[in-house]
Amino acid sequence: MFTEKIRQIYNDAKISTKITLIYAAFFVILMLVVNFVVWYGTFYALYTPAERTIKVSMTNVIKHLAQNENQVDLNSLRGKIITGVVLRIVKDDGKKIFDTDPNYPSIDIFEVNKLRSQPFFADSTMDVAKMKNALVYRAKMDYEVNGEICTFYFFRTITSKTDVFENLEMLLFALDFVGIIFAFFAGKFISRKILKPIKTMTTHAQEIAFGKMDGRITLPAANDELTELAKTFNEMLDRLQGGIKKQQKFVSDASHELRTPATVIAGYIEVLERYGLEDKELLDESISAIRSEAENMRNLLENLLFLSRADRQNQKVKKENINLADIVSDVMKKMIRVVKNHDVRLIQNDDAQIFGDKTMIRQMLRIFLDNAVKYTPKGGKISVTSIRDGDKIFLSVADSGIGIAPENRDKIFDRFFRVETEILVEETGGNGLGLSIAKWIADKHDIKIKVESELQKGTTFTLIIPAA
Secondary structure (H helix, E strand, C coil): CHHHHHHHHHHHCCHHHHHHHHHHHHHHHHHHHHHHHHHHHHHHHHHHHHHHHHHHHHHHHHHHHHHCCCCCCHHHHHHHCCCCEEEEEEECCCCEEEECCCCCCCHHHHHHCECCCCCCCCCCCEEEEEECCEEEEEEEEEEEECCEEEEEEEEEECHHHHHHHHHHHHHHHHHHHHHHHHHHHHHHHHHHHHHHHHHHHHHHHHHHHCCCCCCCCCCCCCCCHHHHHHHHHHHHHHHHHHHHHHHHHHHHHHHHHHHHHHHHHHHHHHHHHHHCCCCHHHHHHHHHHHHHHHHHHHHHHHHHHHHHHHHCCCCCCCCEEEEHHHHHHHHHHHHHHHCCCCEEEEEEECCCEEEECHHHHHHHHHHHHHHHHHCCCCCCEEEEEEEEECCEEEEEEEECCCCCCHHHCCCCCCCCCCCCCCCCHHHHCCCCCHHHHHHHHHHHCCCEEEEEEECCCEEEEEEEEECC
8 A cells, every 4th residue: 555655656746856766766776885885895904904913813823832842931922923912821710821911801801792793704713792892803712731721812902993984884874865965956957957858848839739839949959869859849840830831721722712603603693683584695694604613613622522531541542453554545535525625645555554543543644634734725735645664654644735834843733723824724714633632642552743844835744653
């Protein structure tokens, strides 16, 4: 229960708080490891010499006793003891027979104050006795001296060294406390600095929610992940703003295109209401105009629905292996039969199989042909060639029309864009959606479109279609 509560508090905390806590925790763990290494190293450095001096003194005494075959002057042992080490020899009955330092505390005191556990570096002969503020190492051995078994006690007081060690412990604890405080504030400062771009992005996102999209995030000097995130956020804003502008323009243009036929239809209905139905010539003219404008509205709505489904990824594309030559031949026969004011010809039509949607390929070809007819003056030429070259088919629709200005070539596939010409705009009609639809169909079939045009000389659209 308690663990779950802690986890919930952590999950509900801000990211900056989490970073601060994690940073502080790792810093504290690092400090504890470093402090332990320092403590252990100091402990080893301070206490090892005491152990070593006692062992050397014991070795010297043993060698001296062995050389003198147990018949030894005890005073001669003083020269075998390293300075700082105290030697005390006691008989079995507890009587002291030799002592290098008579003022040193008695053995009883050591026995009473002996520590229960030995230091980790001591051997089995080592004991540690603690007297008041003094820490003493004691080693003992039994040996025969002058025909009697005696116990040799070796002592080494390291009170001054333990003072250093205790001071070091206090210093390390103080450093730990200061380190924890430092880690907390440093973590808080660093987390705020690191998360500043994210906070800025959050502010911009809130502004976007209220319709303000002009601001952009200032990129940090460092080229890190947050910089990449800021770049991505700015690019997203650019695309989003561009999409909204296109949508606004799309709605505006669609409204304008729909307003025109609606106005015409309303005008003719008003004429009929005002002048009645007795004038047959006026009646026929009104019916014909209303039918024409209704057809324009129907075509516009169909195109808008097509693009809307395409934008939502709902436009279905049913691909299969089809013969492109059959589609080109059929479309051209109907075009030649319908178009009477232009010279329409099919120059070459190679047999070729492609993988695509038959209806959409037919629709795309008609769009390019209708576009050629609209922007080619009466008596002009329109030619189509379909040439198979390896694994590609080059389908070209060429006309001798008004051409496209260089500054408009990148715009012709934009929605509602039309080449404005005083001569032909009235005659061409249309709503500027045809080439947008054709481009979408081409993209769905991996078809590349190449445009070549020269003002007053004509335009050629070449479709590079992959063969099946």
